[in-house]
Amino acid sequence: MTLPATRQSVAIELDSVVKRYGDHTVLDNVSLSVREGEVVAIIGPSGAGKSTLLRCINLLERPDSGRITVAGHAVDAGSEISNKELVAHRRVAGMVFQSFNLFPHLDVLRNISLAQERVLGRSRKDADKRSKELLDRVGLADKAAQYPSRCSGGQQQRIAIARALALEPKVMLFDEPTSALDPELGLEVLAVMRELADEGMTMVVVTHEMQFARDVSDHLVVMVDGAVLEEGPPEEIFSKPGHERTRRFLRAVLER
Amino acid sequence: MSLSDWAENYPALLSGLWVSIRVTALALGIGMPLGLLLALSANSPKKVLRYVTIGVVEIGRGTPALVVLQIVYFGLPTVDVTFSSFFSAAIALALTTAAYTSEILRGGLQAVPSGEVEAASALGMVNRDTLRFIVIPQGVRVAIPPLMGFAVLIFQASSLAYTIALPELMSQAYSTGSSTFRYMSILGLAGLMYAAITIPASWLTGRAERRMARHL
Numbered sequence: 001m002t003l004p005a006t007r008q009s010v011a012i013e014l015d016s017v018v019k020r021y022g023d024h025t026v027l028d029n030v031s032l033s034v035r036e037g038e039v040v041a042i043i044g045p046s047g048a049g050k051s052t053l054l055r056c057i058n059l060l061e062r063p064d065s066g067r068i069t070v071a072g073h074a075v076d077a078g079s080e081i082s083n084k085e086l087v088a089h090r091r092v093a094g095m096v097f098q099s100f101n102l103f104p105h106l107d108v109l110r111n112i113s114l115a116q117e118r119v120l121g122r123s124r125k126d127a128d129k130r131s132k133e134l135l136d137r138v139g140l141a142d143k144a145a146q147y148p149s150r151c152s153g154g155q156q157q158r159i160a161i162a163r164a165l166a167l168e169p170k171v172m173l174f175d176e177p178t179s180a181l182d183p184e185l186g187l188e189v190l191a192v193m194r195e196l197a198d199e200g201m202t203m204v205v206v207t208h209e210m211q212f213a214r215d216v217s218d219h220l221v222v223m224v225d226g227a228v229l230e231e232g233p234p235e236e237i238f239s240k241p242g243h244e245r246t247r248r249f250l251r252a253v254l255e256r
Numbered sequence: 257m258s259l260s261d262w263a264e265n266y267p268a269l270l271s272g273l274w275v276s277i278r279v280t281a282l283a284l285g286i287g288m289p290l291g292l293l294l295a296l297s298a299n300s301p302k303k304v305l306r307y308v309t310i311g312v313v314e315i316g317r318g319t320p321a322l323v324v325l326q327i328v329y330f331g332l333p334t335v336d337v338t339f340s341s342f343f344s345a346a347i348a349l350a351l352t353t354a355a356y357t358s359e360i361l362r363g364g365l366q367a368v369p370s371g372e373v374e375a376a377s378a379l380g381m382v383n384r385d386t387l388r389f390i391v392i393p394q395g396v397r398v399a400i401p402p403l404m405g406f407a408v409l410i411f412q413a414s415s416l417a418y419t420i421a422l423p424e425l426m427s428q429a430y431s432t433g434s435s436t437f438r439y440m441s442i443l444g445l446a447g448l449m450y451a452a453i454t455i456p457a458s459w460l461t462g463r464a465e466r467r468m469a470r471h472l
Contacts, residue, residue, distance in 0.1 A: 097374070119380040119381060
């Protein structure tokens with residue numbers, strides 16, 4: 001990003017977020033700040049709490065304590081959250097899952113249009129028009145009438161991205177979007193994500209794609225054992241990791 | 257057994273078959289939507305509703321259809337609720353249908369992957385919309401083959417209504433048999449008529465099962 005930090009407003013702010021499952025602390029006092037238009041990559045070994053952190057941002061998981069702000073909309077962990085607030089919160093945060101989670105009984109166009117109609121109140125005609133534009137944008141204009149099962153994994157994930165974009169989110173959250181894909185199909189998904197980043201979308205990406213983290217992200221976060229171990233410009237962390245644990249993790253993923 | 261018995265008596269049996277079909281259709285038409293409602297409440301996040309529903313379903317499944325039928329036709333009039341034999345049969349079979357199909361449908365609803373429900377909530381869809389557009393259409397689809405199999409059983413169970421003087425197929429066969437003493441050939445014809453409905457229905461069920469398997 002070219003703008004100086006001070007002129008950009010904050011898109012996502014996590015303040016001392018704690019999440020426990022029973023006795024097990026998955027997120028231990030995590031704070032994180034994402035500026036508008038910034039691409040943040042979260043890396044780290046499995047079980048580090050990366051996905052849980054992402055799921056807390058759009059409240060698919062309720063944190064036990066802390067405060068989460070997305071596009072100016074703040075939610076305190078302790079307080080009661082009404083359905084209306086929940087919907088408002090999720091609308092601004094689009095989510096893309098590792099396993100795509102498309103609706104298999106609906107054709108591709110319906111997959112993208114349904115939430116526009118039910119959540120944004122768009123007419124079928126307007127929703128379909130928008131869906132077609134988005135399909136075109138992810139390079140799948142010809143798939144509108146197909147069912148998800150007739151699409152490759154890479155195509156399904158691009159459809160899932162279009163589905164999330166259809167709600168005009170302020171930020172996009174990606175939970176290991178290429179982990180279920182073979183490398184070649186992963187590339188077409190990463191290409192769409194690169195484009196999004198270039199257009200200035202605020203993105204948080206949990207990923208094992210180190211090349212992507214290195215090239216595309218503005219900020220790299222290394223998580224270990226439910227906490228942020230270190231964060232900073234990706235180039236710096238890749239070339240001079242500040243912790244032995246980071247060094248070990250990077251060696252393991254890069255030398256595969 | 258003679259073909260002349262069949263030729264003489266088939267009109268009475270056919271009219272009985274038509275009553276059997278109608279009472280079955282009404283019982284399924286009321287019972288299956290009721291079964292879906294029970295399935296949804298049995299999956300409800302509200303504990304009290306869930307336990308009450310599961311209790312009602314267990315009682316409904318535990319009680320023989322014949323007993324429910326007798327309660328509706330002979331029992332309810334003692335508390336001043338009276339139905340004709342046709343509606344008594346339809347109501348009793350509908351209650352049994354609701355209890356059994358709720359379990360079939362509950363299994364279907366639970367077969368919908370939780371990731372899709374999660375994706376719908378991440379898109380900001382409210383629970384009601386997620387049920388209506390994502391969970392119910394897929395859950396019911398999965399349940400269609402076992403529901404068709406169950407419909408065949410209810411059609412056969414409609415013969416129990418001969419105990420409440422409903423002129424359905426079994427009762428027509430029985431009364432024709434007792435006036436002609438041709439029990440073997442008349443009841444045999446009745447059995448063939450039941451089979452003429454249930455065997456094609458079972459084929460359709462098999463085909464439906466294969467169709468469903470193709471889409472999964």
